Amino acid sequence: MSKLTESINRIQSLEELADGKTAIHCIHPMAKLITTIFFLVVVISFDKYSISGLIPFFTYPILLMAFGEIPYRSVLTRLIVALPFSFFAGLSNPFFDRETALILLGIPVSWGILSFLSIILKTVLTVMAVLILIATTSMDKLAYQMIRIKIPKIFVMQIMLTYRYLTLLIKEASDMITAYHLRSSRQKGIRLAHAGTFMGQLLLRSFERAEKVYVAMKCRGFNGEYHFASSERMRRGDYLYGLFVCTAFLLMRGINLSRIVGSIFV
Amino acid sequence: MIHAKNVSYTYPDGNKALADVCIDISEGSTVAVVGANGAGKSTLLALLVGIFPAKIGEIEMAGIPVKKDKLEDIRRKVGFVFQNPDDQLFMASVYDDIAFGPRNFGCSANEIKEMTEHAIETMKIEHLKNRAPQKLSGGEKRNVAIAAVLAMNPEVLLFDEPSSFLDPKSRRNFIHAMAELGHTKLIATHDLDLVLDLCERVIILKKGEVYADGKPMELFRDQELMEAAGLEIPLSLQNRT
Incomplete structure (x- = not known):
C-alpha cells in the first residue's frame, strides 16, 4: 500500500514543479515542446556504437535542471524506472557482438558493450528531457501545444485523461490492496490464486469509473470534440530560445566535442 | 420547471426502479427527493437529464421535452452535480474544468472567460482556480463541481447526494452556498437535516413510487410514515420533540 501511495505522491510532486516561476518555466510551452522533440530526434539519430558524440548532450538536461531549479533527485529517481527496459533490451548485445572495438586501459571493449552503453545513454538523455519538460510545463499547456503541432486530438485526449485518472486508478488499487491485506495479515503480496479476481475487479471498477466520467x-x-485552452502567443525571446537551442543541438550532432576536448589533452 | 408524468423505468437486468412517478416542480423552488437505498432517487435524476431514456412516461425540463434529439438543449438548461466529484472533474486545472462546459457549447473566448469567472466568483473559489482538481479536499472538489455546472448558466440544478464526502464544516458551507443560488434545485439525498435547512418541499420515494410529497417539517415528524418509507426522523427533530 505504502509503495502505491508513494507512487501517487511521486507523480504529483513532478507535476507540482511545473508551477514554478523560473526562466525555464516562463519559456513558451511550444518552444519547449519543439526543442524537446528536436533533442529526442537528434539523440536517437546517433549510430548504435556512438558514445562520445552523446556525452556533450548531457549539458542540455543539466543546464535546464539548474536554471529551472528542478531537484536532480526527483528526475533521477524517476529515471531509474525507465532504465530496466532499455537495460534488458540491450543486454544481449555484448553476447552477440563480441568483436573488440577498442582497448581501454588494457581492457578490450567489444562493439556489443559499446552499443549496450549507447542504448543506456540514449535512454538517460531522452527520458531526462521529457521529465524536465513535464516538470517545467503544465499538462494542459502541453496538450494545447500538441494539438497545434497537429498531433491528432484523440491521442492528446487519451494522454490527458490517462494522466488525470492514473492517480485515481492507483488510489483504487491501493484501497483494494489495503482491504486485501487487512484480511490476510500473515501474507506478503497478493496470492497468485487471487491475482486474477483482483485484476478483474480493478478492471471492472475502472470501466465503471470510465462510464461515470463519460x-x-x-x-x-x-x-x-475536446476543446483545449488556448495559450499566450510566442514572444521574440521564445523564438530565439528555440533557434539557439536547436542550432546548438545541430552543432553538437555535427561536431564531436568529446573528441575535440580529448585531443587537447592527448 | 420540472415536469414528470407517469414515468416508469426498468433496468436492462429487469430491476424495476421507478413506477408511475409524477412530479411537478415550479421555477425557483428547492425540492428534495429522499428515500431508502434503492428507492429510485438516482434513477429519477438520471432520467430527468436524459442519461437514461424514459421509455414510459413524459418528462419536460425548463420547457423542453427530454428526448434524444433535444439532449443538447436539455444539458444547456440543466446542470447535474454528481455524487462523487472525482467523476466530474477531469481536466488538469480547476479553471479548465469549469470552462469545459462553455467551451463545448461553442461560446466565444470572451463569453467563456466571463462565464467561468462568474461561476468561480459565485462559489468563492478564486484561490483554487489554478490548482489541479485531484489535489483538492472533498469540500473544495464539491464547490468546483458546482461551479463547473453553474458556468453553463443552467436554469435547473440537480444534485445527487451533495453532502457525501463532506466534513461538517464543508457541509455547512455547502448549505450556505446553495441557499444563495436562485436556481430551481432538485436534491436527491439521505441527509434529512440538509433537507430541513434548504428545501421547502420533499418528495419521499418508496420502491420506485412517490410515497409522500409535502413540507419537510410536517413529513419528517410523522414517525409512522418515516418508518414505512425506510427512513428515520432526522436528529435535529428528535432533539426538538
Missing part, C-alpha cells in the same frame, strides 16, 4: 462529460455538452 456521462459527466456528456452532461456538460461533450460531443466527442
Whole structure:
C-alpha cells in the first residue's frame, strides 16, 4: 500500500514543479515542446556504437535542471524506472557482438558493450528531457501545444485523461490492496490464486469509473470534440530560445566535442 | 420547471426502479427527493437529464421535452452535480474544468472567460482556480463541481447526494452556498437535516413510487410514515420533540 501511495505522491510532486516561476518555466510551452522533440530526434539519430558524440548532450538536461531549479533527485529517481527496459533490451548485445572495438586501459571493449552503453545513454538523455519538460510545463499547456503541432486530438485526449485518472486508478488499487491485506495479515503480496479476481475487479471498477466520467462529460455538452485552452502567443525571446537551442543541438550532432576536448589533452 | 408524468423505468437486468412517478416542480423552488437505498432517487435524476431514456412516461425540463434529439438543449438548461466529484472533474486545472462546459457549447473566448469567472466568483473559489482538481479536499472538489455546472448558466440544478464526502464544516458551507443560488434545485439525498435547512418541499420515494410529497417539517415528524418509507426522523427533530 505504502509503495502505491508513494507512487501517487511521486507523480504529483513532478507535476507540482511545473508551477514554478523560473526562466525555464516562463519559456513558451511550444518552444519547449519543439526543442524537446528536436533533442529526442537528434539523440536517437546517433549510430548504435556512438558514445562520445552523446556525452556533450548531457549539458542540455543539466543546464535546464539548474536554471529551472528542478531537484536532480526527483528526475533521477524517476529515471531509474525507465532504465530496466532499455537495460534488458540491450543486454544481449555484448553476447552477440563480441568483436573488440577498442582497448581501454588494457581492457578490450567489444562493439556489443559499446552499443549496450549507447542504448543506456540514449535512454538517460531522452527520458531526462521529457521529465524536465513535464516538470517545467503544465499538462494542459502541453496538450494545447500538441494539438497545434497537429498531433491528432484523440491521442492528446487519451494522454490527458490517462494522466488525470492514473492517480485515481492507483488510489483504487491501493484501497483494494489495503482491504486485501487487512484480511490476510500473515501474507506478503497478493496470492497468485487471487491475482486474477483482483485484476478483474480493478478492471471492472475502472470501466465503471470510465462510464461515470463519460456521462459527466456528456452532461456538460461533450460531443466527442475536446476543446483545449488556448495559450499566450510566442514572444521574440521564445523564438530565439528555440533557434539557439536547436542550432546548438545541430552543432553538437555535427561536431564531436568529446573528441575535440580529448585531443587537447592527448 | 420540472415536469414528470407517469414515468416508469426498468433496468436492462429487469430491476424495476421507478413506477408511475409524477412530479411537478415550479421555477425557483428547492425540492428534495429522499428515500431508502434503492428507492429510485438516482434513477429519477438520471432520467430527468436524459442519461437514461424514459421509455414510459413524459418528462419536460425548463420547457423542453427530454428526448434524444433535444439532449443538447436539455444539458444547456440543466446542470447535474454528481455524487462523487472525482467523476466530474477531469481536466488538469480547476479553471479548465469549469470552462469545459462553455467551451463545448461553442461560446466565444470572451463569453467563456466571463462565464467561468462568474461561476468561480459565485462559489468563492478564486484561490483554487489554478490548482489541479485531484489535489483538492472533498469540500473544495464539491464547490468546483458546482461551479463547473453553474458556468453553463443552467436554469435547473440537480444534485445527487451533495453532502457525501463532506466534513461538517464543508457541509455547512455547502448549505450556505446553495441557499444563495436562485436556481430551481432538485436534491436527491439521505441527509434529512440538509433537507430541513434548504428545501421547502420533499418528495419521499418508496420502491420506485412517490410515497409522500409535502413540507419537510410536517413529513419528517410523522414517525409512522418515516418508518414505512425506510427512513428515520432526522436528529435535529428528535432533539426538538
